[in-house]
Amino acid sequence: MSSRIELSGVGQTFLVRGNDDKKLREFVALDDLSIDITAGEFLTVVGPSGCGKSTVLDLIAGLTRPTSGTVSVDGRVITGPGLDRSVVFQQYTLLPWRTAQANIEFALEAGKKGERLSKAERVERARTYLELVGLADFASRYPHELSGGMKQRVAIARSLSYQPEVLLMDEPFGALDAQTRERLQEELVSIWDRTGTTVVFITHDIDEAVFLGQRVAVMSARPGRIQEVIEVDLDRSHANDVDLRATPEFAAYRHRIWSLLREQQVATRADAPTKEVAHVA
Numbered sequence: 001m002s003s004r005i006e007l008s009g010v011g012q013t014f015l016v017r018g019n020d021d022k023k024l025r026e027f028v029a030l031d032d033l034s035i036d037i038t039a040g041e042f043l044t045v046v047g048p049s050g051c052g053k054s055t056v057l058d059l060i061a062g063l064t065r066p067t068s069g070t071v072s073v074d075g076r077v078i079t080g081p082g083l084d085r086s087v088v089f090q091q092y093t094l095l096p097w098r099t100a101q102a103n104i105e106f107a108l109e110a111g112k113k114g115e116r117l118s119k120a121e122r123v124e125r126a127r128t129y130l131e132l133v134g135l136a137d138f139a140s141r142y143p144h145e146l147s148g149g150m151k152q153r154v155a156i157a158r159s160l161s162y163q164p165e166v167l168l169m170d171e172p173f174g175a176l177d178a179q180t181r182e183r184l185q186e187e188l189v190s191i192w193d194r195t196g197t198t199v200v201f202i203t204h205d206i207d208e209a210v211f212l213g214q215r216v217a218v219m220s221a222r223p224g225r226i227q228e229v230i231e232v233d234l235d236r237s238h239a240n241d242v243d244l245r246a247t248p249e250f251a252a253y254r255h256r257i258w259s260l261l262r263e264q265q266v267a268t269r270a271d272a273p274t275k276e277v278a279h280v281a
Contacts, residue, residue: 004198005037005060005166010069011223012055029055031223033069039165042192042199044209046257047219047227048264053202055224057170060200061087073166083110085166086159090174092151094143100154101126101139107158129157132191149180156188160195169201173208182245185211189236206261207245210234210253218257221264228260 012030017023029052037043047053058064059071062081071078073085094103104126108117117125130136133153143151152172159167173181185208192199203209209216213232220227234249244250 004039004041004074005200006070006072007033007035007056007059008070008072009034010056010059010066010071012052012059012064013067028223030066031225033225035217035226035229037198037200039198040196042189042201042212042214043217044201044203044213044215045217045219046203046206046209046261047224048221048261049204051219051222052224053204053219054170056219057087057168057200057202060166061085061168063087083162084164085168086162086164087168087170088152088155088159088172090171092143092148092155094151094154094158096143099140099142100130100135100146100150103143103154104129104158104161107161125161126157129161130154132160132194133157133187147180148176149184152176152184153187156191160191160197164197166198166200169199171202171204174204181208188212206254206257209257210250211245216253216257218260227264230256 010030010033011028014027014029015024016027017025033052033056045053045056055064059066060073060078062078062085065079073082094100095106098106101123105122108122108125127136127139130139133156135150135153135157138146138150141150143154146154155172173184176184188199189212201209201212203212210232216230216232218227218230219225230253232253234244234247234253236244
């Protein structure tokens with residue numbers, strides 16, 4: 001299968017002010033990071049706090065340009081945001097004065113190049129994607145009338161409504177309670193299975209990474225690189241009947257990733273014994 005997203009030799013450096021003298025210094029967030037993501041793949045990304053996970057997502061979204069290397073989608077170098085890519089953040093980012101239905105319609109008003117939907121078409125598509133996330137009965141509710149999980153489902157529906165080739169998700173379930181989080185993980189897998197959208201999902205939660213990802217990219221401590229990419233081969237065909245997270249196979253993947261992150265934590269402590277080590281979730 002061909003690559004949909006390619007990051008090749010990517011480096012990202014920011015200028016930041018020092019705590020003491022306030023002078024500008026270079027902060028190396030990413031260094032020589034490379035990975036290929038195939039069309040239709042669900043890739044999860046984990047790593048120590050501050051390793052540059054969200055920076056990777058920003059680069060693919062076109063919100064940031066790399067200092068070195070290239071980031072491309074379908075062979076085209078990314079130079080900015082585009083409707084071929086959609087982003088779901090941890091914050092719900094819904095317009096509070098619009099209903100759930102109207103929030104989705106808003107995303108459709110611009111339209112892709114060559115695709116201008118009529119009002120009736122926008123209404124129909126918004127309803128379709130509310131049904132996809134199980135919220136057809138809440139179309140007329142405003143964000144303040146929805147639970148956190150419902151708001152995030154509306155955000156996902158809005159991001160999928162204009163049918164992007166790539167869905168980018170930056171810890172979208174991080175603020176939710178455990179039960180809601182697990183339910184939305186299951187729903188997201190079902191949505192991905194039906195739509196075939198390429199998904200890149202950033203998380204600090206190992207269980208979430210294993211449950212969702214076909215592959216898990218484990219990043220090293222700053223400067224961020226891809227330490228290892230792990231293929232996840234779990235039988236999800238009986239996920240509704242069996243607690244996948246309780247199986248020995250799931251536990252083995254969890255332990256393997258935990259061990260990689262633990263090695264990073266130990267190495268960072270050894271290199272900087274007098275500095276506080278970032279917590280690895």
